[in-house]
Amino acid sequence: MNKNTLGIFGLLVAIFAITALLNDKFISAYNMQNLIKWSSLYAVMSIGVAFVIITGGIDLSIGSVVGLVAVVLAYQLKVKGIDPGQAIITTMCMSLLIGLIHGLLITKAKIQPFVVTLCGLLIYRSLGRWLTDNQSLGPVPLEDDKGYANIDTINSLDQIFSGKIAITDSFNLPTPALFLLALGIAAALFLNRTIWGRYLFALGNNEDGARYSGINTDNMKIIAYVICSFMAGIAGILFAFELDSVQPAQTGEFYELYAIAAAVLGGCSLRGGVGSILGVVIAAAVIRLIYNSINMLGISTHLEFGILGIVILLGVMADEFLKRYSAQRAAAKQKES
């Protein structure tokens, strides 16, 4: 664990301890299980955007991709009655394709990531609304839907994506946590243990330098955007099954901001070249924990955004301060010797 991750973990423990002291129901199994579930859902998205941010880019379309994937999935399962396995694969391919298009537009057509993904945000949102006539629909079909024939398979998919695994009598582990665990480990290995991970960091630190040293920076960037949209796609499927209802105009709206906030709080620099998966996952958990604490302590919901903003700002400021302090100390040490 690097210093930054340790810091954000400290923040998590501190908020956790304070809330637990002030409200004894906070640590109930039921609440922990909810907290883990929501943290996992948001962390999956945040891991994706961390890749893009490490390369020095940005993805503003995450929320719309979550929405579109959820809509297309529910539309296929409920309205069209397509084979559920095929529907899942189609939506995954769609999210990969979206990432590929972003990557190609950014690297080959040389359009700025902000612009490409901003347009994506608008396009995917309206595609989802157009496809469904803006009617809300759920992935699990009701009796008179065409997809009702596949209800057994869909129910087992529901169990996979938003089910619970009994650990003790009272505590059930929500399945999204397993998705997070698998994806998180894979992402961390990719970033820290493979040559491509090194390339991503190198590219984020100094793109020209990386290119001159023989790295195919375009391909690496494309990979980062594909990973980001793919993670958003997985999150879209998880959200669709978790909420059992998809509203084309609202599902996933502004979620890119949660994802970016978690990535930044978790130690990614928007300048690129820095970031850790564990930090991002913990930061996503901190954000959900803040929401949970606000409810548990009965603080007015109107203050939520304010509290969230202040915590993120303080977290990033403390991080910056620590960095400068340790740099100064290192410089002083060097002088002495």
Place this chain on the structure above:
Amino acid sequence: MKTRFLIVIMCALSLAGWVGCSKKTDSEGDNDSSEARIAYVTNGVDPFWDLCAAGVRIAEKEFGIGCEVHMPTKGVVDQKRIMEGLLAKGIEGIAVSPVDAENQTPFLNEVAENSKLITQDADAPKSKRLVYIGTNNYKAGRALGKLVKEALPEGGEVIIFVGRLEQLNARQRRQGVIDELLDKPEQELSSVKFDAVDAKNLTAEGSKYTILDTRTDNFDKAKAKSNAEDAITKYENVKCMVGLFAYNPPACIDAIKEANKAGEIKVCGFDEQDALLQAIKDGNAHGTISQQPWEYGYESVKMLKNILDGKQPETSFHEVPFLVVTKDNIDEFWAKKKEMAELGKQD
């Protein structure tokens, strides 16, 4: 290199097209705008407005007048642009749900000078609109309170969920629920006194009910569900959840089901999302208050037609009756909703 890039883009677009084109493209409704004399303008895009549009279509036929339906997607600016276009076309009457009534007043007055203007769903009381067509949200709130009393005859702890309390209709609904549960005297809609938005543990002498809190979610369904879950954690004795916006009751039902508290915690709601109707049918929710959105469309067209024929409205508020839906009338109501949703789908 360039050609390869183009090919990739073409493939991507054709695939995206395939996803989209599997959808029907025929247009059933006759939205013949060439002879439309009046227009119905919503405050956004929502399934709710499709139900309203169904009422417009029925009234068009019944009263023999053409009506355009417009759903602005981007708030105030888009709504203004649409209405300016309608005026330029010489439309004779407009029924609008203003996005921001207070600040749009000067513009609405301008519209009222050039056309017959009425408001529906949301009012702009300071403008020169001829009449406002809408639900009495305070009364509807009280009716919802009565549903809660039916669900909990013994009394108990109640918690309220809503998208946001900045909106007048949300505040009126909430106050109606509170006043009914605490047996307070009925207030006049125009001068309702509100309890503080963050008031906790509201109760009154002689009342068997306590309103624990009101939690907001800013229209985020995931947040709505986690709010309901957190309430289950925090309040062991909560007996009834009240959802004031369409998506709130389904979120509560989900959370209760997952906590294995079905039956233990009752749900009463507003509006008519399918998940709520299904829960009422299955006995997992007690009932809901429907504003019968199609009546908004129907009454708006009828009113504009009367005004154009020279019959001025008698009062400045035309109340659209709401409907209390419980297990007793759920089948009939749901069938009607399905019929309206089909009719109102945008073409």
